[in-house]
Amino acid sequence: MILVTGATGALGTLIAERLADRDDTILGTRDPRQLKAPLPVRRIDFDQPGTLAGGFEGVDVLLLISAGYGEDDTVIARHSAAIDAAEKAGVRHVVYTSLTADGDHLPYALPHRWTERRLQEGTMGWTILRNGLYAELLGRLAGPSTDGRITAPLAEGQLAAAARADLAEVAARVTVDAPAHAGRIHELVGEQAVGGADLARAHGPHVTYEPETLAQARTRMAASGAEPFQVPMLVGTYSAIAAGFMSRTGGDLRQLLGRAPHSTLAAALAQPPQQRAHAARNMP
Numbered sequence: 001m002i003l004v005t006g007a008t009g010a011l012g013t014l015i016a017e018r019l020a021d022r023d024d025t026i027l028g029t030r031d032p033r034q035l036k037a038p039l040p041v042r043r044i045d046f047d048q049p050g051t052l053a054g055g056f057e058g059v060d061v062l063l064l065i066s067a068g069y070g071e072d073d074t075v076i077a078r079h080s081a082a083i084d085a086a087e088k089a090g091v092r093h094v095v096y097t098s099l100t101a102d103g104d105h106l107p108y109a110l111p112h113r114w115t116e117r118r119l120q121e122g123t124m125g126w127t128i129l130r131n132g133l134y135a136e137l138l139g140r141l142a143g144p145s146t147d148g149r150i151t152a153p154l155a156e157g158q159l160a161a162a163a164r165a166d167l168a169e170v171a172a173r174v175t176v177d178a179p180a181h182a183g184r185i186h187e188l189v190g191e192q193a194v195g196g197a198d199l200a201r202a203h204g205p206h207v208t209y210e211p212e213t214l215a216q217a218r219t220r221m222a223a224s225g226a227e228p229f230q231v232p233m234l235v236g237t238y239s240a241i242a243a244g245f246m247s248r249t250g251g252d253l254r255q256l257l258g259r260a261p262h263s264t265l266a267a268a269l270a271q272p273p274q275q276r277a278h279a280a281r282n283m284p
């Protein structure tokens, strides 16, 4: 039996859609009432270890969607509880949604690397999906304001972002064929690197890219109502992209999809207009 955690999240929803016709798959989420999927649902909350022992009972393959959104110790405690419980429950293989290797400079890389190491040192089979940053996230981090200006602090940096739907597709494919991916680390970045000027051009002649400084961005975000841990996450994300650490394309996405990945630009532009202050809500 397969269990997918985090099934109400944006990634989890897309994965659940792709596994909806399977009779060996169940979904896990903190709040089963939120889920309108045609698959059985169990309550799985990494912050409530009491939900995990029964939640993982009978599961052979666990797709562990990272539970970001917190300080490092919070995220590590969540993933630690989930992996401990999976081992105890007899889960045979964990597929984990991690972060691209080029993301090592990102402020939220540490819990991902901790989790990778924990799995590699554990007793279960494992597969690590090193997801690139979402194109949809880029679309929010560098969306035009109502007056047509993109003022993100990306300098000339570009991001090899991947469409979330492609990452979901790969996660679903790998999970249903987990033994074939045992001990593998898949790098899942986009095939197109996109920066502020590219986004402005793609939006059309009414949009301009006017990069701001990291300090200006930090001040703006601190005033936006973001949680304290989110401000350095956002600033660090802009900084890594601006410094050119996130632009490397390639990786395993095309081969695992069996087709060309979706266009990074198209996925970034498909985002509804957002106040950039709200980008903090979609941080890893």
Ligand SMILES: NC(=O)c1ccc[n+]([C@@H]2O[C@H](COP(=O)([O-])OP(=O)(O)OC[C@H]3O[C@@H](n4cnc5c(N)ncnc54)[C@H](OP(=O)(O)O)[C@@H]3O)[C@@H](O)[C@H]2O)c1
Pocket: 005, 006, 007, 008, 009, 010, 011, 012, 028, 029, 030, 031, 044, 045, 046, 047, 048, 065, 066, 067, 068, 069, 078, 097, 131, 132, 133, 134, 137, 282, 283, 284
């Ligand atoms: N690559 C990127 O650009 C990027 C961007 C944002 C986030 N991420 C990371 O990738 C994950 C999935 O992305 P997403 O777009 O689906 O994010 P999302 O829509 O914000 O969903 C958050 C996810 O975290 C899960 N979660 C939070 N706290 C949890 C807990 N205590 N126990 C179990 N699960 C918990 C949620 O599960 P339920 O609500 O269903 O319980 C949900 O799947 C995020 O959690 C984050 O770690 C990556």
